[in-house]
Amino acid sequence: MPSATETATETAAGTSGTSVIRARGLRKHYGDFHAVQGIDLDVTPGECFGLLGPNGAGKSTTMRMLAGVSQRTAGELSIMGIDPEEDGPAVRAHLGVVPQQDNLDEELTARDNLLIYGRYFGLPYSYLKPKSLELLEFAQLTDKADTKADALSGGMKRRLVIARALVNEPQLLLLDEPTTGLDPQARHILWDRLYRLKERGTTLVLTTHYMDEAEQLCDRLVVVDGGQIMAAGTPQALIREHASREVLEVRFGTDRNEAAAEVLRAETRVHRIEVLPDRVLLYGDRADELQDAVTALAEAGRVTAPVTALTRRASLEDVFLILTGRTLVD
């Protein structure tokens, strides 16, 4: 029987012949610290592929190797058929990169940020002039063309960074934490832009520690922790494989969760129980049945009456918790 890691690796690698990204045994060591510990990836054309994991999981380090801006310690890597360490310029010509931190020229207008960036690629002004207008429209920033970047909102800046990364019409767009720090509305606008890019056939690879972002956007993803792939697949398959259909979240009150979980483990038909400092998560096919069981046990005095009880669908957050015993966002 294959180990969990072997299974994860097989699924991550997929079966498609043509890969936009192919990585085998990718490693990055900083002295004695192993930030990325042997990652295999196959990203196929036109898909949105995610790296989901908490802070410090090694997602940005992996992205930097994919973008060819950080040398790998070991492993094989091919981006659109080319090893970025052998021919970085050839890879970068077809690659767009959205870094974790916005690095716009704050003193320049939105339009000039696009024009200047395009000049770094050696693109002629005759191409860049209409292209910048098209990109501003795509980023819903046409009315901000002459506004300095430092006067834009966080969501607008993020959209401008994405527009800038599209100046060379890349086949592959790498996005490191595209919506971290944005409010819900700004995130939704950004997700919509990324959908549109995918519809146009651009391959997207993104890192995130938001499970809703991964569920909304990603066709396939890997769950990363401690520099390793813990699991891989479509969001639905990961939830099916590792969690259950529904979850009941119960708060029994401080210091009472562990004792209640003991009783629930023994006396309900729950698939799995996870105990967090502030709540107990009960996994099963029917959360309402679990809730009835908890109510009956509380009425019989076997557990404390819950302070709150919430039923919901299982998510990638649950997958991460079950795989690692920790939550994605601490």
Ligand SMILES: Nc1ncnc2c1ncn2[C@@H]1O[C@H](COP(=O)(O)OP(=O)(O)OP(=O)(O)O)[C@@H](O)[C@H]1O
């Ligand atoms: N230049 C460096 N030197 C030493 N350690 C580093 C360096 N860059 C990253 N690390 C460490 O490698 C680990 C992985 O970092 P990385 O930035 O890839 O994580 P991440 O999953 O992207 O999380 P985050 O969302 O916080 O950026 C962390 O423990 C980080 O401290």
